[in-house]
Amino acid sequence: MAVFDILIYPDSRLKKVSRQISVVDESVKKFIFDLEETMRAGPPSVGIAAPQVGRFERIVIVDVSVKPDTPNHGKLILINPQINMKQGEVTGREGCLSVPDYTGNVARAETITLQALDLTGESKTYEMEGFEARAVQHEIDHLDGLLFLDRLVSRRNNLFKRKVYK
Amino acid sequence: MKNWYMLTFIGKDRPGIVSQVTLALYEGGGNLGEASMVRLGGNFSIMLMVHYEGSADSLEKKMSKVCTVLELQVHVDKIEGELHRHVEPDVRISIYGADRAGIVAETTGVLTEAGLNILNLESDVGGSSDNPIYIMEMEGVAGKGIDSLKSALDKLAEEKHVETRISPINTLMG
Numbered sequence: 001m002a003v004f005d006i007l008i009y010p011d012s013r014l015k016k017v018s019r020q021i022s023v024v025d026e027s028v029k030k031f032i033f034d035l036e037e038t039m040r041a042g043p044p045s046v047g048i049a050a051p052q053v054g055r056f057e058r059i060v061i062v063d064v065s066v067k068p069d070t071p072n073h074g075k076l077i078l079i080n081p082q083i084n085m086k087q088g089e090v091t092g093r094e095g096c097l098s099v100p101d102y103t104g105n106v107a108r109a110e111t112i113t114l115q116a117l118d119l120t121g122e123s124k125t126y127e128m129e130g131f132e133a134r135a136v137q138h139e140i141d142h143l144d145g146l147l148f149l150d151r152l153v154s155r156r157n158n159l160f161k162r163k164v165y166k
Numbered sequence: 167m168k169n170w171y172m173l174t175f176i177g178k179d180r181p182g183i184v185s186q187v188t189l190a191l192y193e194g195g196g197n198l199g200e201a202s203m204v205r206l207g208g209n210f211s212i213m214l215m216v217h218y219e220g221s222a223d224s225l226e227k228k229m230s231k232v233c234t235v236l237e238l239q240v241h242v243d244k245i246e247g248e249l250h251r252h253v254e255p256d257v258r259i260s261i262y263g264a265d266r267a268g269i270v271a272e273t274t275g276v277l278t279e280a281g282l283n284i285l286n287l288e289s290d291v292g293g294s295s296d297n298p299i300y301i302m303e304m305e306g307v308a309g310k311g312i313d314s315l316k317s318a319l320d321k322l323a324e325e326k327h328v329e330t331r332i333s334p335i336n337t338l339m340g
Contacts, residue, residue: 044339093337095340100250102252148340
């Protein structure tokens with residue numbers, strides 16, 4: 001077991017696009033165990049993506065089960081995740097292990113349908129909503145070299161749209 | 167402890183204020199920290215943390231040229247400040263209603279009593295000159311829990327005829 005160092009922006013590696021996993025072999029499994037250990041060891045977080053520790057492969061772990069009153073699938077290990085359907089939009093606050101001391105508002109799909117390989121290499125489909133869907137979208141963004149900073153929406157005037165009639 | 171100042175600039179809005187003010191600060195040896203910059207009623211206002219190894223007087227002198235050109239008033243205060251000291255808000259509150267004298271003092275007074283520490287408040291006046299509406303959006307820390315704020319807001323809505331909304335900020339750390 002090992003705990004990896006987390007890459008911190010402005011490390012340019014966080015902007016790299018990660019590659020697909022072709023086979024879920026023993027080395028991938030070992031890496032995933034260490035990735036989860038890294039997530040549990042650091043500041044409280046509900047997800048982590050492989051590129052955050054410098055491994056540019058399409059693997060994320062999400063676990064929002066610690067949050068009270070939050071519908072969830074428990075611990076999710078998502079390999080080559082792909083969002084097939086997005087519905088609705090909701091703005092919420094996000095922060096990131098790779099971006100300390102800053103949080104911002106980000107608009108995400110409210111409901112998603114997701115396909116990914118699990119730890120056994122089997123393809124699974126998930127439907128999820130709300131906080132868990134947000135966490136998955138945040139982590140999948142890392143696989144495409146995107147941070148929540150790339151999706152910030154203004155904190156100002158995001159609740160009431162004002163029209164001026166003349 | 168670093169040598170931090172809070173600089174305030176105010177003047178009639180025009181293009182180029184931010185770039186020219188910050189260029190003058192950069193050339194004068196100042197380093198910028200957190201800032202709030204916004205157009206208010208046709209004026210542009212800047213509140214800006216500046217780290218500068220010199221006196222308030224010398225910093226103000228270095229700003230005099232750009233302030234003359236842009237017709238800005240500047241004010242310099244020495245502050246105790248640090249970066250990387252953000253406090254995370256856990257609640258967002260919106261209040262709006264017909265504008266009238268005292269609406270901000272009344273509503274925020276009740277919320278302070280109910281445990282709210284405001285970290286960030288943005289307000290605006292919309293509607294028409296005949297029927298202005300006051301709109302406030304704030305983020306803060308609910309020191310006595312969110313239920314205490316909820317009941318305070320319900321009471322405000324009923325007694326002061328304002329619309330209110332409160333939602334927890336459930337920050338995702340990923």
